[in-house]
Amino acid sequence: MDSSRRDRLGASWLESKVFAWSDDPTPKRYAIDLACIFLFLVTATLVGFAFFAFDMEACIVVTYVLAVLCISLLTAKRAYCLVASALSALLYNYFFTTPRFSLTAWGRAYPATFAVMFAVALIASTVAMTLRRELHASHTAYRRTKIMLEADEAFRRCETRREIVSAAGAQLSRLLDATVVWYCDEGEGFLEQRSFSSAGASPTPPVIELSMARRALEDGESVGVGTKLFPSASGLYLPLRSGTDVVGVMGICLMGAVPLPAERNEAEAVAGEASLALARARALEEREKAAVLAKNEQLRANLLRSISHDLRTPLTAISGNADVLLSDGEDLSAKKREGLLRDIRSDAMWLNATVENLLAITRLENGEVHLSTTTELLDDIVEEALRHVSPDSEFHDIEVEPSRDLLLVDVDARLMVQVVVNLLNNAVAYTQVGSRIRIMSRADANMVVVRVEDNGPGIAEGDRSRVFESFYTASHALADSKRSVGLGLALCKSIVEAHGGSIGVDAVEPHGCAFWFTLPLHRMENGDIDHAD
Incomplete structure (x- = not known):
């Protein structure tokens, strides 16, 4: 054990054994003081007999003075020092002067010896007691x-209101060695909410004075013992503020004991620091709310900018193609008219899908969508999704690898079809004409893995971690040839996670990418097998 640790342990022992000694005038303390006087004087007398036996009478006087010094260090009143000094002189006269065992003394030097002995013992004990009290006061101030x-x-370490209240209650309880009660209104009316007790607090239950706490809350000032307002109360009630608002009251249960002015000032200082901390926490919360609002405004601005750009292109194409058909439709060939109509349908379907994705992800993030799950065969979900994929898929080679096993999942079929459709449409939109797109599904332990793989240009490694964010596109730009507001993949992520699964993207060699998602596998029972048959 190093020296610094030994010093700390020694200081702790000294505090617990000496400085924790109470000077309160209680019957127990009176009995202890009298016992100290008796024990030390008896011990000094016994030691004096030993010195007398060895003809060391001069040491006997010093022994009694030492006993009086010890008594002055352990007793509470100066009267005890006076009594101990007088008794030490009498005991020395009775046991160790000639004639022994009487209160008379034959030598002419004895009266002077008694007087000097009494004076030395009294002065030394008085000085020792004064030093002890100053040391005790110094230790109290240090504590x-x-x-x-x-x-x-x-x-300074606290971040929330609850943490600040807990720290204030604990420190006030330690400061005054009393139970501290926190009063506030948390939706159940103004009442006692929490209590804090230190090791030196009274074990008796605290006195709950709601009327005092309400007065402190209404006036915003200290109320109770030691103050001008209701000094006959059993506790001291300190309001805590958050800015200009009083948020609660700390009630210090002193059981009627009047605190010293310094103690009350220090308690009010702790309450003041707690109020500053509450104001700081409140300002931090308001700042965070402002930051969230600013972020939402930025997202809204990004949404409007993205949608305004992306919707303008298909709307312009639809209106332009419609104008051509209206004005020159009779002069166009059947193939040309069919091409314009296909373009109109493609643009209209893209607009419809974009609006559906936007509404769906908004409802999911707001918690307005409640999953209506049923046990579905995964191959049926994939087959249904192929019926709703983009018409541009006819210019790509889409392959479906059916699962080898019977894969059942508990999902909201409508939402899960939308996930597969979005992944397929994403592959169609971001790969060149003639690309191969494969959709595969398999079981992996207790999960089902669905994978949509293409051999297109792929996604840069730096973009893979962000493709599932709302309003993010891998190109970092809004290109007319790749219409996207960055909602399809974000919607897929929200739906899959709502079902307890996960989603991600990997690179495919030599080029391309693969989007995958997992779902919990439904464990079949006998009834499920019969239903599947």
């Missing part, structure tokens, strides 16, 4: 200063 510094440090 309170330490608590104040620890309170300041604790408040």
Whole structure:
């Protein structure tokens, strides 16, 4: 054990054994003081007999003076020092002067010896008691200063209102060695909410004075014992503020004991620091709310900018093609008219899909969509999704590899079809004409893995971690040839995670990418097998 640790342990022992000694005038304390006087004087007398036996009478006087010094260090009143000094002189006269065992003394030097002995013992004990009291006061001031510094440090570490209240209650309880009760209104009316007790607090239950706490809350000032307002109360009630608002009251249950002015000032200082911490936490919460609002405004601006750009292109194409058909439709060939009509249908379907994705992801993020799950065969979901894929898929080679096993999942079929459709449409939109797109499904332990793979240009490694964010496109730009507001993949992520699965994207060698998602596998029972048949 190093020296610094030994010093700390020694200081802790000294505090617990000496400085924790109470000077309160209680019957128990009177009995202890009298016992100290008796034990030390008896011990000094016994030691004196030993010195007398060895003809060391001069040491006997010093022994009695030492006993009086010890008594002055352990007793509470100066009267005890006076009594101990007088008794030590009498005991020395009775046991160790000639004639022994009487209160008379034959030598002419004895009266002077008794007087000097009494004076030395009294003065030394008085000085020792004064030093003890000053040391005790110094230690008390040090302890309170330490608590104040620890309170300041604790408040700086706190981030929430509950943490600040807990730190304030704990520090006030330590400061005054009393139980502290927190009063506030948390939707159930103004009442006691929490209590804090230190090791030195009274074990008796605290006195709950709601009327005092309400008065402190209404006036915003300290109320109770030691103050001008209701000094006959059993506790001290300190309001805590958050800015200009009083948020609660700390009730210190002193059981009627009047705190010293310094103690009350320090308690009010702790309450003041707690109020500053509450104001800081409130400002931080408001700042975070403002940051969230600013982020939402930025997202809204991004959405409007993205949608306004992406919707303008298909709307312009639809209106332009419609104008051509209206004005020159009779002069166009049947193939040309069919091409214009296909373009109109493609643009209209893209607009419809975009609006559906936007509404769906908004409902999911707001918690307005409740899953209506049923047990579905995964191959049926894939087959249904192929019926709703983009018409441009006819210019790509789409392959479906059916699962080898019977894969049943508990899903909302409509939403899960939308996930597969979005992944297929994403592959169609971002690969060149004639590309191969494969959709595969397999079981992996207790999960089902669905994979949509293409041999297109792929996605840069830096973009793969962000493709599932709302309003993000891998190109970082809004290209007319790749119409996207960055909602399809974000919607897929929300739907899959709502079903307890996960989603991701991998690179495919030599080029291309593969989007995959997982779902919990439904464990079949006998009834499920009969239903499947």
